Amino acid sequence: MKRRLGQHFLFEPQILERIVSSAGLGREDLVVEIGPGKGRMTEMLARQAGRVIAIEYDRYLCEELKTRIGNVKNIEIVCEDVLRYPFNALPPFKVVANIPYYITTPIIFKLLEGGVRLETATLTVQKEVAERIIALPGGKDYGVLSLMVQYYTEPAILFYISRKAFVPPPKVDSAVIHLRRRERPPVIVSDEAMLFRVIKTAFSQRRKTLSNALKPLSRNIRDILEELGIDPKRRAETLTIEDFARITEALKG
Numbered sequence: 001m002k003r004r005l006g007q008h009f010l011f012e013p014q015i016l017e018r019i020v021s022s023a024g025l026g027r028e029d030l031v032v033e034i035g036p037g038k039g040r041m042t043e044m045l046a047r048q049a050g051r052v053i054a055i056e057y058d059r060y061l062c063e064e065l066k067t068r069i070g071n072v073k074n075i076e077i078v079c080e081d082v083l084r085y086p087f088n089a090l091p092p093f094k095v096v097a098n099i100p101y102y103i104t105t106p107i108i109f110k111l112l113e114g115g116v117r118l119e120t121a122t123l124t125v126q127k128e129v130a131e132r133i134i135a136l137p138g139g140k141d142y143g144v145l146s147l148m149v150q151y152y153t154e155p156a157i158l159f160y161i162s163r164k165a166f167v168p169p170p171k172v173d174s175a176v177i178h179l180r181r182r183e184r185p186p187v188i189v190s191d192e193a194m195l196f197r198v199i200k201t202a203f204s205q206r207r208k209t210l211s212n213a214l215k216p217l218s219r220n221i222r223d224i225l226e227e228l229g230i231d232p233k234r235r236a237e238t239l240t241i242e243d244f245a246r247i248t249e250a251l252k253g
């Protein structure tokens with residue numbers, strides 16, 4: 001057991017079935033599972049989907065998987081760090097996974113990268129992270145993760161899983177989330193990278209007023225905000241993605 005690799009296994013068939021069925025898979029689907037562990041869910045996925053690619057970093061688990069299910073025709077087992085896997089080389093795919101929590105954000109950002117044809121992701125994540133992902137403006141959960149994920153996908157929490165369901169139990173509860181990739185973003189900006197820079201800068205000093213937090217982007221930020229009708233004394237966490245888009249365009253202009 002390697003705690004370093006965030007190994008907490010799910011064996012309860014009812015929970016695994018609920019995760020698999022909420023992914024809405026069909027024979028036409030290519031499914032990627034990140035961190036299959038002992039492979040219980042991998043086998044279920046292979047019964048629903050056309051093809052399954054299971055990416056497991058732990059050498060020992062990976063060899064075990066190859067021995068046990070490596071001969072199933074539509075399962076491909078890859079022994080690799082998921083953060084190095086070339087997702088952009090895949091045709092359109094769905095992800096279904098109880099992922100390693102220590103790299104939740106890097107995994108999600110990697111799946112949302114340009115050129116990666118992710119359709120949906122059904123992920124078991126830490127409950128608090130799930131709540132940050134779906135958060136709307138106005139609360140402490142709302143931040144860069146909410147805005148980035150909601151820019152690219154429509155996220156939802158499907159159900160919660162008690163820490164007691166895992167072997168060994170982690171210190172946190174979990175939630176299963178579903179991300180559906182948007183066909184087009186909720187706001188249109190001339191420069192996406194600039195939008196993300198504005199968002200990250202605004203939240204880098206959460207407790208500062210907007211005009212103070214955004215000062216590194218422009219000396220005239222106070223005037224720009226006032227012209228947009230956005231009170232410079234507001235905090236980043238009260239702004240909608242539309243507000244951030246308007247600030248981005250004004251900074252470009």
Ligand code: SAH
Pocket residue numbers: 005006007008009010011034035036037038039041055056057058061080081082083097098099100101103
């Ligand atoms: N999905 C399994 C295991 C979840 S625990 C289950 O539900 O039972 C997380 C799994 O991710 C472990 O098997 C761990 O070895 C694997 N893992 C950890 N870091 C990884 C990485 N960087 N790339 C791929 N897999 C990783």
